[in-house]
Amino acid sequence: MGLQRSEEELAGKSRKAQLVQVSKNYRSVIRACMEDMHQAAVSTRDPALQGQYSTQVSILSAMELIWNLCEILFVEAATAGPLLLRLLDWVRLHVCDVDSMVRDVLGSESPSKHKLFWNVVDIFVLQGRMDEARHLLSKEATANPASMNMYKILDDLMKKMPVPSLSNTQTLTELELKWQHWHEECQRYLQDGTFASNPHMESICKILLGDEDAILEKKELMTTWYHFLVTRLLYSHPTVKPMELRFYAQSSMDLFLGGESSPEPLDLILMAAFEFEMHQVIKECSIVLSNWWFVAHLTDLLDHCKLLQSHNLYFGSNMREFLLLEYASGLFSHHSLWQLGVDYFDHCPEYGRVYLELHIERIPLSTEQKALKVLRICEQRQMHEQVRSICKIMAMKALRNNRLGSALSWSIRAKDAAFATLISDRFLKDYCERGCFSDLDLIDNLGPSMLLSDRLTFLGKYREFHRLYGEQRFAEAARLLLTLMTAHIAPCSFWMTLLTDALPLLEQKEVIFSAEQTYELMRCLEDLTAGNPDKQKFQDDDVETTKVEMLRLALARNLARVIVKEGTVEGS
């Protein structure tokens, strides 16, 4: 089904040939499915299943029959002359199963005595397979020397029958003239009673003359009205033009069915095709076939042949697009075929994108790998909203499962700063509750992704502060701590914690904070306590008040020490 994409690249003079090739490819796909289905039907033991498979096989075979006819009439648009040849091929390929009969007859010891012998000869003649018919007839002649004369004449007539050729060696007019002569010759032999003694041969001669009754007698062999149609055309109007088909088709069907039975859906579809009513064909097929595959692809092919007029449906899109959208939507419910659906939507210019946007968000994301594939598809098509929403879903899932690293990774992919902030808050909350960091491997190695959100940056820097402290690099740690507050990287809620972290640094034997830094710290503390609106609550909380007092004390002491230290002139 990647034919869809290759079709888009077709252009130029050889377009028709390519389109025919594409059509043939589709048909071989159908045939391959038929084969598989047939194998399955043959090998299964369950009768219900076997019935199912057999039904499938017959549906597929009908599909191929219809497609083939459409290919001849619409895609290849065979003209008078070659048209008949193509139709003959079509009949030979699809309509009745001659092969087994032929095998039986040829395999027997004396074929001409076989009870099916004349059936086989007749069917060869009905299908225009002259050489094979003549070959069989020669066996009859050798077995029955009395009829040698008749045989020779019949053989000669069959050999001389003019047929349309695929190459341009003769014009239609030439063909018609030749055919007329030949027809008259056959007529003469019949009227002379040459074949009177052998009814079989006489009936063959009548068939050659296009005698409808004679042909209709062989109804059982032909099995279908369209076979009858083609045989009629072969022997009465070999130069039939495409547009004339409809008349012959209608009359053939009437004659064949003879009022006994009514046409089946398949018959109606084929009739619509002969009448060149493409829309009717598609409509009938949609009704009969349960799966959209056939109509969607056939319509698409016909559209590429520029055969479908823009038949606007009431909601504005055209038929081809409508069918493709329906088909592709169906694909999306399948767990692995949804990727193909994407391609189909891509090739629907009007509504494809909208459909894709809606469907892609609803694909169940059972594993991260699947989510990644979906994301890649969205990113390639600049579907940013969908990217964000999918990443958010995955990040939320990860967060719920306590996979903070995964959650962060998804927010980085979506460049979702808000979510990164959420994750950082989670980390900080954990820290406050437990007094230590979880997932150090993540926080220690944030790298440039730290800059995605302020809170994340703070988290990284805060962890760095702890590391510096642990490595006893106090001066650097102190500087970092101060920066965190003064540069407003730290959220206000965290300032108290930071100041408390500053305590041990203040209490060190060695003076770490400079005078300026101490003033800064004091200012921060005052900002914090002054800014707090609910002074009542603040004062009630003993721990908090104690902390503040201790801080004030420590800051004051540090200030004292540092003023002295800085005031002292070194080494003088």
Next chain:
Amino acid sequence: KCGIVSVQDNRISIWSAGDLGNTGLNGEYHGEPRLLCDIQHNGDVMDMQFLDQERIVVASSTGTVTIFRHHQNNQTLSANHRWDKAHYHVDQDTSCGGAACTGVVCNNPEIVTVGEDGRINLFRADQKDAVRTIDNADSSTLHAVTFLRTTEILTVNSIGQLKIWDLRHQRNEPSQIFSLAGDRVPLHCVDRHPNQQHIVATGGQDGMLSIWDIRQGTMPVSLLNAHEAEMWEVHFHPSDPDHLFTCSEDGSLWHWDTSTNVSEKPSFLHQGGRSTAYLSHSTINQSVVSAWLSNDPTKDRMEITNLIPNQTLSVNSLDVLGPCLVYGTDAEAIYVNRQLFA
């Protein structure tokens, strides 16, 4: 004969890739792979590896790890052993609490698995329970695992870190952490040079191939811009490690060739069109320094070839052994290339 294991509609299948001797002029269309046997599998197959001649370990998206046995006498597959819930999330709201098992590596009888739950499991083929489990080994998803030495493993995760774990130690910390310099792009695959164990290759979500020397530094030695989308698998050729293969979501499969005799260029004439690019990247000092590590641009070049002429959907997985290359795509197709170095 190559044996290929494939997944179709969540079945594990074993195919025979045909006789190696049955090749014509092109060696392409002879001996189509035949399906030998298959068996149902629950969940998507995330990774699989042969444990020995007959057994295959399969990692599932449901978090289960299963050992299948291939009975060659009657061509059937059976499930030999299963570790349910090898990987799981704690939250019961998610689907049965299952977390996908994303990677498996075997060194008979040991099996190591990693998953979306950040867990590392060490199993032995004959033991019912896990020998060792490292819970929360990683705060993000572990995408792949491979053996560095018999007692050490390498893992890659979705925040772009390569970690070495020493299984002899009881502490649940990696012995070393490496990471990419810039953005923490998730790493999806990892492989180790077969002969020179300090050389490691990883592939990332941005399609970049990184080569690391784990003896020195914490950052990659080289970064090679390769694919346009996630690189799903990377493999050194097991017997000819101057050759490296990578496959990607963008539908291409690249063959990286640093073999020094570029004058006797191997011709990769299969499957029609090829696109080649040259990178000056390797050295002639073959015996001591591997071609992968060197940065001398004046010396020999590396040849890179895309082995897929009509790329469409993602190539999810590949494997290489001798002259055979096998790869599978999202188009439900498996390809076998039997004359890699023709």
